[in-house]
Amino acid sequence: MADHRGALDNVLGNVRGGMIPAHIYNDKEIFELEKERLFSRAWVFVAHESEIPQDGDYVVRRVLDDSFIITRDSKGDVRALFNMCLHRGMQVCRAEMGNASNFRCPYHGWTYRNDGRLTGLPFHREAYGGDDGFPRSSQTLLPAPNLGSYNGLIFINMDPSAQPLEDFLGDFRFYLDFYTKQSHGGLEVRGPQRWRIKANWKIGAENFAGDMYHTPHTHASIVEIGLFREPKAQKRKDGATYWAQCGGGTTYKLPPGDFEQRMRYVGYPDEMIDRIKRVWTPPQQQLVGEDGFMISAASCFPNLSFVHNWPKVLDSADGTDSPDDVRPFISIRLWQPISENETEVCSWFAVDSAAPPEYKKNSYKAYLMCFGSTGMFEQDDVENWVSLTNTAGGAMARRLLLNSRMGLLSDDSPVVDKLPSEAFHGPGYAQVGYNENNQRALLRLWADHVQMPPVSTATTALGTAATI
Amino acid sequence: MSTAQLGKPVGKPLPFNDNRHLQAHQFLVDEAYLLDAQDYETWLDTITDDIRYLMPVRVTTALGSGFDTSPGMAHFDEDKYSLSRRVARFATEHAWTEDPPSRMRHYITNVRTFACDDDAHLVVESAELLFRSRGDVNEAALVSCGRHDVLRRCTDQWKLARRTIMVDESVLRMQNLAVFL
Numbered sequence: 001m002a003d004h005r006g007a008l009d010n011v012l013g014n015v016r017g018g019m020i021p022a023h024i025y026n027d028k029e030i031f032e033l034e035k036e037r038l039f040s041r042a043w044v045f046v047a048h049e050s051e052i053p054q055d056g057d058y059v060v061r062r063v064l065d066d067s068f069i070i071t072r073d074s075k076g077d078v079r080a081l082f083n084m085c086l087h088r089g090m091q092v093c094r095a096e097m098g099n100a101s102n103f104r105c106p107y108h109g110w111t112y113r114n115d116g117r118l119t120g121l122p123f124h125r126e127a128y129g130g131d132d133g134f135p136r137s138s139q140t141l142l143p144a145p146n147l148g149s150y151n152g153l154i155f156i157n158m159d160p161s162a163q164p165l166e167d168f169l170g171d172f173r174f175y176l177d178f179y180t181k182q183s184h185g186g187l188e189v190r191g192p193q194r195w196r197i198k199a200n201w202k203i204g205a206e207n208f209a210g211d212m213y214h215t216p217h218t219h220a221s222i223v224e225i226g227l228f229r230e231p232k233a234q235k236r237k238d239g240a241t242y243w244a245q246c247g248g249g250t251t252y253k254l255p256p257g258d259f260e261q262r263m264r265y266v267g268y269p270d271e272m273i274d275r276i277k278r279v280w281t282p283p284q285q286q287l288v289g290e291d292g293f294m295i296s297a298a299s300c301f302p303n304l305s306f307v308h309n310w311p312k313v314l315d316s317a318d319g320t321d322s323p324d325d326v327r328p329f330i331s332i333r334l335w336q337p338i339s340e341n342e343t344e345v346c347s348w349f350a351v352d353s354a355a356p357p358e359y360k361k362n363s364y365k366a367y368l369m370c371f372g373s374t375g376m377f378e379q380d381d382v383e384n385w386v387s388l389t390n391t392a393g394g395a396m397a398r399r400l401l402l403n404s405r406m407g408l409l410s411d412d413s414p415v416v417d418k419l420p421s422e423a424f425h426g427p428g429y430a431q432v433g434y435n436e437n438n439q440r441a442l443l444r445l446w447a448d449h450v451q452m453p454p455v456s457t458a459t460t461a462l463g464t465a466a467t468i
Numbered sequence: 469m470s471t472a473q474l475g476k477p478v479g480k481p482l483p484f485n486d487n488r489h490l491q492a493h494q495f496l497v498d499e500a501y502l503l504d505a506q507d508y509e510t511w512l513d514t515i516t517d518d519i520r521y522l523m524p525v526r527v528t529t530a531l532g533s534g535f536d537t538s539p540g541m542a543h544f545d546e547d548k549y550s551l552s553r554r555v556a557r558f559a560t561e562h563a564w565t566e567d568p569p570s571r572m573r574h575y576i577t578n579v580r581t582f583a584c585d586d587d588a589h590l591v592v593e594s595a596e597l598l599f600r601s602r603g604d605v606n607e608a609a610l611v612s613c614g615r616h617d618v619l620r621r622c623t624d625q626w627k628l629a630r631r632t633i634m635v636d637e638s639v640l641r642m643q644n645l646a647v648f649l
Contacts, residue, residue: 095529096528096529190538193525194638195640198643221562221563224562225557314549368545368546369553373543374543374544376553379563380564383643383644386606
């Protein structure tokens, strides 16, 4: 055990130094530690409130192996209920989505309201002697230990004493707003598309957090076919990366212009720009309008990512390129761990609920062409990540420390200076150019979690006075 | 325009010895050969300029809920422009996901052809199983689906005008859909 701890400390020490033991991307023991120490106390995204707009609407989502019903109860409150009957443990809801006032267990017919309360217990008097044997009235499906939401994004935390979601998100909320708040009405999301890839979950999270360096090469074909003009290597490295507390991302540097001109350049119609100006703070607008940076990909620790790009989705009648052919899209995605070498990707299309119908249509089209199960960016990304995961499972991978120190000199001083606040109006650490600051920041948080003791949990005993 | 609006099927499936059924069946089999060979340029010539190529996301819902696809979300929802970009990408030297290429086999079966209320169109239903193998030892992946197609009579050939692909899985077990179904 001591040896084991020594080995783990060694792995985590290397990770913190920017040298990554390759096996962490395909290692059963590491994955067990991630389950026990990281996902047991991290805020994990499960749904967006727009997926359950009406009372009674529900979606069923997992946190690792645990199934939760995310419902809007009959009073309009959002709940996350552990999907397990209190009696014999059946799943009380076996659909992925729908609308229900009640969930009835198919095994013995116990019935729960959509707020979790146990309301139906067949033969309660005959079988249990009524409330003497099993007090029915106070019972509910187990609620998620901790529930939080920000801009409609719903998160579960398995640790009842976790820090509040807003505190956890902290400065990263500045950047989350770009993706999730473009009007007072907020987002509407569709999906998710779900598919399983034979890749470790951390790779996608790292890639979206800060890998500007891969874009010109991995996605060369996207530029060649004229779908997205920005990723050319020369343009890509002019963008900035930023890291703020629990998350970070990448940006592109836009051509000269003011806020409106730059928003138009990426394809926002004027009416959306007007609404955006009413909800983004002055510094959020300055990041675009004065600093010239437009958000692209981002990750929020541990496994939630975002992307905002502006491909060419329309074919001009005259065959020439027009700025009007470009439309932005937003995707929210979850890298849901299945095992050390398998991930379920859940990819939502997101769009401002107040956007005009024509915009929504083209933004959706832009999403489908670029990301998701058929997306042309995503196709090449996943090919890389599967290959990396395969290779990381062998013995040689244990002898190799991958260099993740891009942006640092040997004495840990930066290759490129931090951007001053007057050149980058967002919080956190930002710099221009290729670097792996964000991947290192994400993995440092990962290392801190993997080193923590397991979360202590309480047991709930139902319908009995006995102490367990 | 939805599939339902174009090519309204009339009556029972055509007999298997009906010439229209034979032509529709041959269209699907010939198409499967093009897709197996990844001869996508030729494949593009077999679809109409007003194509709608749709593959909804399937979801598990309670019996009687009245829907089994994810509202407003698809895997593919394509027109000729977006399909042509996908094909053009495969023709570049940087479509890494298919370099080296997959070995693919599109199995087409359960073909039923329906005449339409106009002579210019046929409705064709088929079942499809795609086997896809990448690399030497990676686990192969399968996609099973049903297809509802509308074929249009063009000057010297039938062309695909509408396709709706109903995949049989909610969560796909394939690393991407850098393929056509």
